Amino acid sequence: MAAYVNRSMSMMAGDGPHNVAILNNGPVRVNMANVDSPLQIFVRAKKKINDIFVEIDDYVKDAVSFMHAVSGEKGIATPQDVANVEAYVSKVQAIREVLKRDHMKVAFFGRTSNGKSTVINAMLHDKILPSGIGHTTNCFLQVEGSDTNEAFLRTDGSEEKLNVQSVSQLGHALCASRLQECSLVHVYWPRELCALLRDDVVLVDSPGVDVTPNLDEWIDQYCLDADVFVLVANAESTLMVTEKNFFHKVSTKISQPNIFILNNRWDASASEPEYLDQVRTQHANRCVDFLSRELRVCSPKEAEERIFFISAKEALLTRMREREKPVSSPILADGHQVRYFEFVDFERKFEECISQSAVRTKFAQHSRRGKNIAADVMAALEQVYNSATDRKTTMVEKQRLLHEQLSAIEEQLTTITRQMKDKINRMVESVEHKVSLTLSQEIRRLSALVDEYDALFRPERAALEQYKRALHRHVEAGLGSRLKKRLSSDIGHEMDEAQKEMAERMYSILPSHKRGAAAAVIVPHQQPFEVLYRLNCDNLCADFHEDLSFRFSYGITALIQRFQGKHANRIALKNPPTYAQIPPTISNSPLPTMEVSRTSSAIGPLSAEDWGMISRFALGTLTSQGTMGGLLLSGLLLKTVGWRVVAVTAAVYGALYAYERLTWTAKAQERLFKKQYVAHASKKLRLIVDLTSANCSHQVQQELSTMFARLCRLVDEATTEMDGELCEVRDNIKLLEDASAAAKRLRNKANYLAHELELFDDSFLKRD
Numbered sequence: 001m002a003a004y005v006n007r008s009m010s011m012m013a014g015d016g017p018h019n020v021a022i023l024n025n026g027p028v029r030v031n032m033a034n035v036d037s038p039l040q041i042f043v044r045a046k047k048k049i050n051d052i053f054v055e056i057d058d059y060v061k062d063a064v065s066f067m068h069a070v071s072g073e074k075g076i077a078t079p080q081d082v083a084n085v086e087a088y089v090s091k092v093q094a095i096r097e098v099l100k101r102d103h104m105k106v107a108f109f110g111r112t113s114n115g116k117s118t119v120i121n122a123m124l125h126d127k128i129l130p131s132g133i134g135h136t137t138n139c140f141l142q143v144e145g146s147d148t149n150e151a152f153l154r155t156d157g158s159e160e161k162l163n164v165q166s167v168s169q170l171g172h173a174l175c176a177s178r179l180q181e182c183s184l185v186h187v188y189w190p191r192e193l194c195a196l197l198r199d200d201v202v203l204v205d206s207p208g209v210d211v212t213p214n215l216d217e218w219i220d221q222y223c224l225d226a227d228v229f230v231l232v233a234n235a236e237s238t239l240m241v242t243e244k245n246f247f248h249k250v251s252t253k254i255s256q257p258n259i260f261i262l263n264n265r266w267d268a269s270a271s272e273p274e275y276l277d278q279v280r281t282q283h284a285n286r287c288v289d290f291l292s293r294e295l296r297v298c299s300p301k302e303a304e305e306r307i308f309f310i311s312a313k314e315a316l317l318t319r320m321r322e323r324e325k326p327v328s329s330p331i332l333a334d335g336h337q338v339r340y341f342e343f344v345d346f347e348r349k350f351e352e353c354i355s356q357s358a359v360r361t362k363f364a365q366h367s368r369r370g371k372n373i374a375a376d377v378m379a380a381l382e383q384v385y386n387s388a389t390d391r392k393t394t395m396v397e398k399q400r401l402l403h404e405q406l407s408a409i410e411e412q413l414t415t416i417t418r419q420m421k422d423k424i425n426r427m428v429e430s431v432e433h434k435v436s437l438t439l440s441q442e443i444r445r446l447s448a449l450v451d452e453y454d455a456l457f458r459p460e461r462a463a464l465e466q467y468k469r470a471l472h473r474h475v476e477a478g479l480g481s482r483l484k485k486r487l488s489s490d491i492g493h494e495m496d497e498a499q500k501e502m503a504e505r506m507y508s509i510l511p512s513h514k515r516g517a518a519a520a521v522i523v524p525h526q527q528p529f530e531v532l533y534r535l536n537c538d539n540l541c542a543d544f545h546e547d548l549s550f551r552f553s554y555g556i557t558a559l560i561q562r563f564q565g566k567h568a569n570r571i572a573l574k575n576p577p578t579y580a581q582i583p584p585t586i587s588n589s590p591l592p593t594m595e596v597s598r599t600s601s602a603i604g605p606l607s608a609e610d611w612g613m614i615s616r617f618a619l620g621t622l623t624s625q626g627t628m629g630g631l632l633l634s635g636l637l638l639k640t641v642g643w644r645v646v647a648v649t650a651a652v653y654g655a656l657y658a659y660e661r662l663t664w665t666a667k668a669q670e671r672l673f674k675k676q677y678v679a680h681a682s683k684k685l686r687l688i689v690d691l692t693s694a695n696c697s698h699q700v701q702q703e704l705s706t707m708f709a710r711l712c713r714l715v716d717e718a719t720t721e722m723d724g725e726l727c728e729v730r731d732n733i734k735l736l737e738d739a740s741a742a743a744k745r746l747r748n749k750a751n752y753l754a755h756e757l758e759l760f761d762d763s764f765l766k767r768d
């Protein structure tokens, strides 16, 4: 008892902000300005968790966008991963919808006429719900804040707005238009007119628990989500079994319900002051016993804090006066202020309790679900992050290998190119030497080749020209076939070997998967290598003019020439060689003209001009002084050896002449012709030895260089392809880096959200 009195007295003294507000007597908005209301805990918690869920919503949507971005062709996230994360969008949306509707709900129960509606009206500072003697409230009436700040009604399941005055008919048991007792009417009241409504408190009035047998149905329909139950008892009597039964049922369906007991109509005690304390103690003990021992919903000490002795009628009257509203019975009984302050004390305790309870029961599960969603999405992102990181590691390794391969190819290509260049140069020199040697040897056996030619020889000019042309073809064909036979297989073999080595060396530097393709591109030679050259005897021997006139072997000119030992120069006397007459044997000769000129001028120790001079001098000497000299010589011989010897010698000389003259047949002329031809052709062929060998070596060089160029092109194609691959790998790495960075960022945001929810728990759920 002393505790209750002290509590009331301290309230009277204006202890606490709530009191101050009421004593200041502001007409309507006194409580509205009370920012320290315990209800603000719920309001702040709701705002906070709502803000967190806005962030969670954005986060999940960002995660879905990200998952879409890294799925599909990129293949970092699977379609299943995307679907898993996507499912959270609707889940978060659903939680946000529930959050919007989350409120603090208090349900008032008690026997008929105990004053439930009057208590609610007093709490709302206005006479909103119907009240009166007898059975008044016929159905459940839920008072909640109106979002549009207008007052109206709505029956459950209907969208129609009804006039708020009609609550007197719909909810009144005595009206013909009343609803069924299990029906629910929503009464929307402007939030700005009441702090409770503004702070999301919903108050539910009920018919008396003594007028219906359907208590279970009531509980199932309207009580399961209630944060606080208020049992409005009649202080003029005592707690009844019907009331107790109802709360027994409640406590079986709801774990640890928050129950307040208001001993209403305490104003009646003013008329019997002598038993006031005893009655109060009796009621209080019974209530404490009921809550702590019977229902076991709280300890006896806690129960003491939840039992109040009030007069709802007086509280409503006081508040109506404050708002300058007309009241029916303006006279208040003694001690009304104490009872009023106890009512205010009840409101304070109720607000604390409902706020904490609603925060715990409603937001704890949201917070838990928020953490689960953040953790699940984070796990999905972690998976994507790991996948991106693993793939990046693989790609970086691939990039390293490609780099190494490219560098190795470049290095080896440089080495091989140098070696192949040396090899080609060596081969070119070798071929040049071989061709030169072989051609020289073949020139030496040219007379045999010419001798093999056995066409009919006739000294007439026309026949002789025809014979000469045919002999050209014979020499061309014979020399050509022999050179081909001797050179082609030999050089061809060397070429094949060189090309094979070249190909093998180049294949070895190609990546293994490119070798097959390279092998298909470079087909080995089907035909053996052939030295290509064209021997044109028509050009080569264009300046050949045979000399088939009869010459006695022992004639003076012949003897002089024999003495000089320069028989071969007889033709040269008539046709000294000129540089211009050296025909090109291969049209695309790589040798410069000067080279040829230099080669062709090196005929012998004396020049052609020198030889002409000497010959002319000798003949001149013999012909101009012949008569005189012959006479002198004849006289000298006759005197020295005698006329017999001279006669015999002359006879022999004449016989020799006659013999040679007689044997000067077509055959002899053919022999002479061939001899002159061989001498001329040999000399001309010798002039083109260097040119021909240079051409052949050039052919070899071209063949090998072309082959090498093709191989280089293959390597180049392979490296270009590898460069492209490298670029692709680099792009991939960049993409994977971006993906893993984004996954990491989102993953960190999940941590941030989980941390925010932890802070929320610390601030609102773990409060004592």
Ligand SMILES: Nc1nc2c(ncn2[C@@H]2O[C@H](COP(=O)(O)OP(=O)(O)OP(=O)(O)O)[C@@H](O)[C@H]2O)c(=O)[nH]1
Binding pocket: 110, 111, 112, 113, 114, 115, 116, 117, 118, 119, 130, 131, 132, 133, 134, 135, 136, 137, 138, 206, 207, 208, 264, 265, 266, 267, 268, 310, 311, 312, 313, 314
């Ligand atoms: N003297 C006195 N009368 C009260 C008090 N509270 C309510 N009454 C009156 O009791 C009667 C019934 O009040 P209601 O608020 O309608 O009671 P109720 O519990 O809602 O009744 P039902 O709606 O029928 O269940 C009304 O005439 C009120 O004026 C109070 O504290 N003191």
